[in-house]
Amino acid sequence: MSVELGHLTLWLAVGLALLLARDGLAAGHDAAAAARSRVLARRLAALVASGYLLLTLAFARADFSVAYVAQHAHSTLPLAYRLAAVWGGHEGSLLLWITLLAGWAALLTGAGRCGTPRLQARVLGTLGAMTALLLLFLLLTSNPFRRLMPAPDEGQDLNPMLQDPGMVLHPPLLYLGYVGLVVAFAFAIAALLDEDLQGDPARTRQAWGRWARAARPWTLLAWSALTLGIALGSWWAYHELGWGGWWFWDPVENASLMPWLAATALLHTLAVVDQRGALRAWALLLAIACCALALLGTFLVRSGVVSSVHAFATDPARGLWLLGLMVLVVGSALALYGTRAARLGLGARFALCSRETGILLNNVVLLAAGAAVLLGTLYPMVLDALGGPRISVGAPYFETAVVPLLLPAVLLAAPGAGLRWGHHAPADLLRALRLPLLLAAVAALAQALWLGHLRWAALPGLLLAWWVAAGTLLDALARLRPLPGQRRWRTLPRPVVAMLTAHLGLAVFVLGVSQAATGLHERDLLLSVGDRVPFGGLTLRLSGLQQTPRENHEALRASVQLWQGDRLVATLQPEKRRYASSEMPMTEAAIQRRWDGDLYLALGERVEGPDGRPAWVLRAALKPWVSAIWTGCLLMAAGGLIGASARRLHRAPAAAAQDAQDARATLATVGDTHGETADDPRPGHPSAARPINRSGLAT
Known part of the structure; x- marks a missing residue:
């Protein structure tokens, strides 16, 4: 009976999701519709979670009358793996995906966590539409509650490769990141539907700041979960299969790397929108790209078009349905973007030497690397579909094409944090880079001598790792030093701590990769x-x-x-x-x-x-x-979590506006800001230009 109840629960959830989509997307200035969308989102999450728990109960009881349980469980399977087997196949993994999506929507209903009530309603409406589409796909093509008559005496068991603690935790974290990127996509759709965010850049500056502050914590949470999921998957493949220790360039592994690269670019762009109101249309396009790549990863894992130990299904028919769903969602979003992007305005202007330019260059490099991964992953499939020869694109291509593209992004991580918003004198920047470069060279050489040998192949990686570490630590020291005329050392605000922690994690990661890849x-x-x-x-x-x-x-x-x-x-x-x-x-x-x-x-x-x-x-x-490698990933994820918990990003609109007004009042007593904005999260006076000390570093 519980199985039929679970099936009914999911059909009821479809109805609620459609209601949420209707009320949320059409909310406008109707406060009652916005409040109703919050109630619907919570009820939708409860219904979908109930369906997932009822399927989990069938696995716990080893109810082999359910076809999905019979395919992925066994009476001798330990209980922990039997519960994890819920996501061990196509149907259950997709249900977990939908459950997390509904859970994100429920979290977004919290007061003050999603900007204005209208923005919140439209975000929830977009998530409701996505949930309805995915539930319909699940129930019509991949019903996890389908009965077997007669029921078999024994199940087929879970793939032994999945009977591992790493694989128990890896998919939920990965899905949490994938679904979180759909939340960023929902914020982009809400912005495209909001007329208050379109028009004169000066008039809409404050509204875009509120939008970015509302979207950033959720994007940071998704990015952190995706980082942890990817790191855990790499660690699992390392200790279970003996893979390379950092990346094997498996097609399904690449499916998670591509949205991570796009999400990294999006996070940096949201900071520009928040601080300067620039790159608005670019941020929305990146959010759509993140969702498209997350759906592409779902398609690759479940369509059967790739052969991998990570793949959940080998049914091309269901893969075509997923491909159609992806085209529908992404195509609709791009069509909306094409009609509205011209009204968004260019936003604030910035000089060629500025933090905005550094972030834009970082975006270009990350997306170029993502495109190279996408080409190497999809090209064999497209060639095979067109009747061409079957080829395999392996590690040599990716290490030759992708790794060199990522090097400039790592190079930019050290000076990028010290650049000023709007304008930074090139001479000051060059002086500021001398000390990190010297420290990096000394540290890399000292490490090589300390280890007792020097591997020339590892030297570029060592220099790069210590370059990022030196730049990050010197930037932290510069921000902590007392301002001129003061004796008291400053404290770092949480967003700055988050940035420095993530960049330090990147340095540790590069250090591990350079040593593991060349010293094996x-x-x-x-x-x-x-x-x-x-x-x-x-x-x-x-x-x-x-x-x-x-x-x-x-x-x-x-x-x-x-x-x-x-x-x-x-x-x-x-x-x-x-x-x-x-x-x-x-x-x-x-x-x-x-x-x-x-x-x-x-x-x-x-x-x-x-x-x-x-x-x-x-x-x-x-x-x-x-x-x-995994220590660096943990530090990067910790940086994302610290940033997501920053109180400034969770302020209600009125409080955020008051913060900006107080900062502008402070500006009158500080002087020239060299293009900094009133809500720049610099320590001390938020937007004061930082003087240059004797080492050339901005303080």
Whole structure:
């Protein structure tokens, strides 16, 4: 009965979503319609969440009369993985996507978190329309509550590759980021429908500032979730499959990278809209692009057009429906943008040497890299669809085409934060860059000497990482120093802390990638029990193997001792698993984590050794500084979360306007601002031009 109730719940949710779309998009100045849209959004979230929980209950009970449960669960599957199996296939993963979308809409109903009531209503209306479309697609083509008659005695089990803690957390975080970008898209649609944001740039300056402050926290939350999801997926592929440690350029991995690059560009552009009122139309176009790429990722994972361990479906028919849905949503948004973009105005003007120009260059570089990823991902599919030869575009293309395009974006991260809004004297900028460049060179050389060797291939990455770190730390120091005539050191506002934390995370990430990509050392070893072999400054000894039965699989566990001279350093236990339901073998690696990198061991097949004794292949790898990759991602995500929690971005419109008025009053006592705006989040006096100290850095 609960299954039929879940099915009915989703159909009721379709009706509520259509009502929300109607009331929200047509709200105008009608306060009653705006209030009604908030109520509908909360009820919609409750209905969709109820449907998801009822499907989860069917998995918990192992109800194999439900076709979806029978396809992705087994009676011996541990309960934690049985609950996670809800998103282990096409139908459940799409339902989770919709549940998170409705949840975002419910969060947006909070007072003071979404700008004006009219803007809030239109955002909710857009999310309601998206929810209705996705629910209809789910129920008409991929009903997760479909019954099997007669019910099988046993299920087919969850893919063993998905039975991993990383994969339990990875998809929800990734979907949270994808769906959050749909929220940014909804803000763009609301702006295109709002006549108060169109016309004279000077008249609409304050309204655009309110819009950007309303959109930024939600975009930051989505970007942080997407960053964590991508990092967790990379970590899972590393420890489960032994992939490169930072990126494997798998088509489905690329599907998450493309919206992340666009979202990074959007975040920086929203700061320009907030501070200067410039790049308005560009921000809206980026928000539409983020949604388009998030839907493209959904299409790639569920259409069957790519072959990947991450893909959820191999049904091209449903993929065509998804493609049609994507074309409908993105095409409608672009048509609306084409008719309204000309009315938005150019916004504030800025000089060639300014922070706005730096952010615009950063946007161009990020989008160029995203386009290169898009080309390499889609070209083989398009060629195959046109009847051409089947080709594979792998890591060599992406590392040659994409990585060099991303280097300028990393280069811009160091000086970009120190640039002034509106105008920055080029001579001041050049003087300010000398000290970070010197510190980066000294630090990179010192690190190479400290490690005891210098890898020329890693040197550019080291210089780049320390360049960003030095620029970020010096910028933080400059912002903390007392202003002229004052003794007290300043405090950093939360948005500035967020920016500095994210940029420092980027530096740590680049450091990890440069070391892991150039210092990888791998060997396939052949060991019988009792054999010793030197590797990476250690002696590896296979001390024994043990067959261990588990709840739903049997594991052959090897014990490998690590000796340094006469001292036993550690014992690692890599495994070969065989799952009873599918007879599918899996390798579970063992990793020794050290401050300077990881020792990675994976147990291979049994063969006959040179002396006739049974032997096992053992893949051993040294991956230097690989943990810095995920540490950097965590810092970047933490920066996004800190920025999203900034009180300034959650102010009600009246409070935000009062802040701007107070800042303008402060300007009268400060003097020339060199193009800075009244609501620039600089420490001390918000928009005071920062004097240049003896090192050439702006304070």
